[in-house]
Amino acid sequence: MAKISEKTVEGKRIIVKKPELLAPAGNLEKLKIAVEYGADAVFIGGQEFGLRSNAGNFSIDEMAEGVAYANKHNARIYVTTNIFAHNENMEGLEEYLKELERVGVSGIIVADPLIIETCKSAAPNLEVHLSTQQSLTNWQAVKFWKEEGLERVVLAREVSLEEMLEMKRHVDIEIETFIHGAMCIAYSGRCVLSNHMTARDSNRGGCCQSCRWDYFLYEGNDMAETALFDDGDAPFAMSPKDLNLIESIPKLVEAGIDSLKIEGRMKSIHYVATVVSVYRKVIDAYCADPDNFKIKREWLTELAKCANRPTAPAFFENTPGHEEQLFENHKKQASHDFTGLVLDYDEETKVVTLEQRNIFKPGDEVEFFGPQIDNFTQRVETIWDKKGKELDAARHPMQVVRFKVDRPLYPNNMMRKGVL
């Protein structure tokens, strides 16, 4: 079994090799934010061969820029190439993988042996990580992929901590596991609801999330049908709560899990920044002093500020019951709106220059956060536009505005506002 790397300093245990914190990015801006807010690695999608065909996705040039930025900050870039290809998707694959290698991507996340084998021969410097789309659930299967030369496997979302530990005991391979974000309720790769209902191929990026729709449960055949619900009952639903393993980070670190992954290439920069920075703090705090570590309440409330759905630990300990599913109306429930991105701060005048992302006005209480600062709240006074004209509110998305903020801010710090 791979042992975690630790040492003792003045009687205090310290964990030397921290797990990688792996964040999603749907475009270059999100990639930079993820790295700046503390991600050790970022996974992105290209124009082809990846799931999430609706995400922004990167051109080769954008990838090159992303890699250069990441390298400057000692971060790694992985590219999702995790479709199950059909014959017609084979074209251009070799050239594509060579391009990824050329621009300095560290590795690809793959499900289809076609892409694994093509990568080994065409772009041997790329690491190959097995995608969760392969639904890896046992150590013998992990061993198979190890023998195939893969550097890392992403486990099925159905694997518990205990099962991960057993895999680690049997096979010396890097293990990556999801810690936060939306999830398939089916075994990944084993759901083609989209194909059947809407002729969109879920395993090539066309998933239309049919699992989050409402259905009605009946019993019977062509002779007689009985509804298994009464008037006023919630319809049948199989929408899972989002995954959230913040309180289990200590166990994951002790288990020697190599990479902790946040889902969400479609999510906003506010989401990426918030989630990454919280997990960054948790991992760092735990590794610095594991034996006196306690989860801080503020970390939990911080995550709730950007949560799209209620969250749950899913399969980490047990098979989840109905409490980990969403029935009836399940509206978005983030406690805060993302209201602005800091462009600049003038220490002398104490005026921030900020790009608006959601309406705010004088009198509002807003919160600032960022990697260089501790969260603080501020009451907004007079707001000016770029030319110095006073505004009754910052109404327009991407509008550049200025107002006074007491404490120093840095570019790419973010501003949010509580939703009443």
Next chain:
Amino acid sequence: MHKPELLVTPTCVEDIEPLVKAGADAFMIGEQRFGLRLAGEFDRNQITQAVHTAHEGGARVYVAVNALFHNDMLPALPDYLTFLADAKVDAVVFGDPGVLMIAREAAPDLPLFWSTETTATNWYSANYWGRKGASRAVLARELNLDSVVEIKEHAEVPIEVHVHGMTCMFQSKRTLLGNYMEFQGKDLKVEGRRKDRNLFLFDPERDYKYPIWEDRNGTHIMSPKDVCMIDELDELMDAQIDSFKIDGLLKDSVYLIAVTKLYREALNLYAEDPDLYFDKKEELLEQVKKVQPKDRSIDTGFFFKETVF
């Protein structure tokens, strides 16, 4: 003339003899502890019996070991695979590479068929699993006819195609039916979520009914229609597809025997003279429709459908 195998998934051991008579060349059986979405449950005695009956009639028996196995099931696999080899089953159907690893040790001479359902979508991967030891690839049902033919053209392993019956659209490890009933506070109805209870989800937007059940492999949701290719077999025959599967899932023996006979006739006619088949195919289709359950209409699945992404 090329004569493909006609493979049927029977509901019980008593089906084997009449199905052989009806024209089945091979059977896929198993138990839900190891296999997914089987038409019937076959314990070890029944497997032995099925092999005996099938072999006497000149037919083959394949056993499904295609579940998604978690660690806790691994210790049971060597013994089961050894049993299957000793029982002289003709092949084991697997999806999980873990089975491949264990079979290499426990039953190295047992032929292995690769079947992951939704993810068997291109010829390269079919050949890849062939190089790893599979002697057949069972294709995803979400492929169109052109893709199937192209895979066959490039395949280094025999190819099996599903031509009749329902298709799995979804498998979750969660107990979604039980969860729903518990959420509604209807604990009394939690029992009996098995597939023989005929539960289905109604989708009002599409006016479709999707069969659903739970077993030890989780929750399964099935297609609203049965695939029926009996009048469209010519291109598959011309492509020399090696095995045509009729899935007996959620069907009774009478239905299965009737449908097997009709496909046997179709395949024989085509092998004898394609024109004989073309003259008869409409009638064969009508006969399938006659035995088809009223709440299960038929279509041609994805064979003539384009999917986008």
